[in-house]
Amino acid sequence: xxxxxxxxxxxxNVLAGAAFLxxxxxxxxxxxxxxxxxxxxxxxxxxxxxxSVAWVSFLAVGVAALAGxxxxxxxxxxxxxxxxxxxxxxxxxxxxTIIGGMTYSKPTLNTFWTWDAKLTLTALMVALLxxxxxxxxxxxEPQRRGRVSAVILIVVxxxxxxxxxxxxxxxxxxxxxxxxxxxxxxxxxxxMLTILLYNVVAAGLMFVWLLVERVRIGMREVEIDARRVQAxxxxxxxVRV
Amino acid sequence: xxxxxYALLGVGVLASAGFLIQRALSDSLVYFILPSEYAAxxxxxxxxxxxLGGIVSPGTVAFDDQALQLAFQVTDSLQTxxxxxxxxxxxxxxxxxxxVVEGRFEDGVFVSDNLxxxxxxxxxxxxxxxxxxxxxxxxxxx
Numbered sequence: 375x376x377x378x379x380x381x382x383x384x385x386x387n388v389l390a391g392a393a394f395l396x397x398x399x400x401x402x403x404x405x406x407x408x409x410x411x412x413x414x415x416x417x418x419x420x421x422x423x424x425x426s427v428a429w430v431s432f433l434a435v436g437v438a439a440l441a442g443x444x445x446x447x448x449x450x451x452x453x454x455x456x457x458x459x460x461x462x463x464x465x466x467x468x469x470x471t472i473i474g475g476m477t478y479s480k481p482t483l484n485t486f487w488t489w490d491a492k493l494t495l496t497a498l499m500v501a502l503l504x505x506x507x508x509x510x511x512x513x514x515e516p517q518r519r520g521r522v523s524a525v526i527l528i529v530v531x532x533x534x535x536x537x538x539x540x541x542x543x544x545x546x547x548x549x550x551x552x553x554x555x556x557x558x559x560x561x562x563x564x565x566m567l568t569i570l571l572y573n574v575v576a577a578g579l580m581f582v583w584l585l586v587e588r589v590r591i592g593m594r595e596v597e598i599d600a601r602r603v604q605a606x607x608x609x610x611x612x613v614r615v
Numbered sequence: 616x617x618x619x620x621y622a623l624l625g626v627g628v629l630a631s632a633g634f635l636i637q638r639a640l641s642d643s644l645v646y647f648i649l650p651s652e653y654a655a656x657x658x659x660x661x662x663x664x665x666x667l668g669g670i671v672s673p674g675t676v677a678f679d680d681q682a683l684q685l686a687f688q689v690t691d692s693l694q695t696x697x698x699x700x701x702x703x704x705x706x707x708x709x710x711x712x713x714x715v716v717e718g719r720f721e722d723g724v725f726v727s728d729n730l731x732x733x734x735x736x737x738x739x740x741x742x743x744x745x746x747x748x749x750x751x752x753x754x755x756x757x
Contacts, residue, residue, distance in 0.1 A: 409740035413707055418738060483732050484705035489638045490646045498635045505628040512621040545646045545668065547715060550736040563739040 380594065386586060393576075393583040400426070400576035403569045411566075417481050418566070424474035426573035428496075430581045431467035432534055434460050435499070437585065439531035442524030454520035455592035456585075458510075461527060463584050465503040467577075472496060483547055492540040492548035495533060502530045516599070647715045650694035657720070666717050667696070667725055668733060673710040678703075689714060689725070696720075700727040707732045 404422035411418035438460030445453035475493070476486045487493065506523050513519040536543075541550040542558075552562040560567060647668030653660060669689035675697075676687040685700040698716055708714065713733035718726045 411738050412741040413709075413712070413734060414738075417706075421738070482707055482734060484707075485729075485731055488646075488731070491644060494635055494638055498632060501628060501632050501635060505625070505632070508621060508624045508628055512618065512625060544644050547646060547731055547733055549734055552736040552738055561735075561737045565740075566738055 380590070386583075386590075389579075389583045389586065393580040396572075396576035396579050400569075400573040403572055408566055408569050409563070414482055417478070420474065420478040422570055422573045424471065424478050425570060426577040427467050427474055428471040429574050430577040431464055431471050431499075432538070433578065434464035434467050434581055434585075435503075435527070435530050435534060436460075438464055439524075439527040442520075442527040445520050446524050449517055449520070451516065451520075451596045452593065454516070454523075455596060456589055457520070457524060457527060459585050459588035459592055461503055461506050461523070462588055463581055464530075465500065465507075466584070467581065468496070468500040468503055472500060485547075488547050490540075490546040490548055491544040492537065492546045495537040495540055499530055499533060499537065502526060502533075649691040650689060650696050651691050653696070653720075654694040660720065662719065664717065664719055666715050667698075667727075668713065668715040669696075671708070671710050671712055671714055676704075676710060685730070689716065696725050697723070698725045698727055700730050702728075702730065705730060705732050707734055 400422065404419050408419060408422070410416050414421075438457050441453050441457035441460055444450075445457055475496075480486050506526050509526065510519050510523050513522060539556070540546055541548050542554075542556070551558070553560050553567070562570070647666035648660075650667065650669050653665075653667065667689060669691045672688040672690045672695060676685075678685045680703075683702055685702065685704050687698055687700075688695050689698050690696075700716065700718075708730065713735065715731040715733050716725060716727035717729035717731070720726075
């Protein structure tokens with residue numbers, strides 16, 4: 375039994391091109407256009423990559439958890455597919471956050487890693503996201519698999535406000551936020567802020583592209599599974615997609 | 616068989632999550648103590664490895680580049696302690712910068728073997744002749 379080939383929409387290639395181009399422009403702005411920092415000098419350039427990727431990792435967890443909640447609500451396979459796509463990108467961006475953070479931390483804070491509240495919560499986020507895929511491997515029944523993974527993702531989402539405010543609430547080695555949405559104002563130079571926000575948009579665009587590609591793959595997998603159940607003379611249950 | 620491998624991996628992840636939470640709660644909530652907190656109860660920290668955090672007092676930094684001995688005073692503006700550190704100062708180490716030193720007190724001197732920089736969240740291009748905002752730097756310690 376073969377699946378009908380799915381036509382790749384043109385806008386997806388445009389999205390991919392835009393994502394790569396904007397990341398390249400973001401790197402150029404960070405490496406060439408940004409002024410050096412009064413204390414850190416050129417090391418400030420690593421910040422653009424680290425902070426933008428960290429923010430988008432939070433966004434990815436949000437998408438994964440919200441899709442997970444939608445799956446708990448109605449049990450539609452599409453929501454589980456979106457949730458998994460979000461969780462995979464969140465794991466990627468979370469790992470990049472830690473790698474970039476270590477790169478940035480060694481020359482500025484004089485250590486690759488330390489167990490302060492912010493870093494520990496980020497490590498926990500990445501560990502739980504990895505856990506999602508281990509748990510999914512354990513469960514064969516798609517509905518139960520989706521429910522359990524949605525619950526873990528909700529726990530990860532619940533930890534994010536604590537992570538976001540960790541450097542304000544607890545004493546950490548990690549620097550506090552330069553853009554304080556809780557009323558502390560902005561303590562980053564205007565040009566640097568613009569370049570940072572540009573890089574956040576670029577990392578976000580890359581995330582959207584990865585998410586869409588992964589959802590397309592996931593939907594094909596659901597289709598294949600549904601046909602396999604039919605071929606096995608399964609329950610005859612209609613799989614709504 | 617596959618199921619057992621996944622189960623073992625799952626137990627491993629849960630164990631490491633528990634370990635991380637335990638670290639976060641026990642160690643990280645108070646990542647370092649301030650000089651004034653040490654002064655309030657010095658007996659509590661006797662013969663214990665602690666992290667002491669504060670601002671590098673201006674005019675107190677001395678570095679012997681032959682013996683790799685760094686000396687300075689760390690302050691939270693209420694209390695000041697002398698620090699002796701073996702090793703080269705990190706790139707961002709300077710007067711009026713936040714630092715966290717790891718080690719223990721010996722006869723009133725904090726002997727450190729790990730010197731970390733806790734820089735402020737102010738990022739800006741260099742300007743000529745502008746003094747550093749000390750109050751803003753002290754705020755970063757809270």
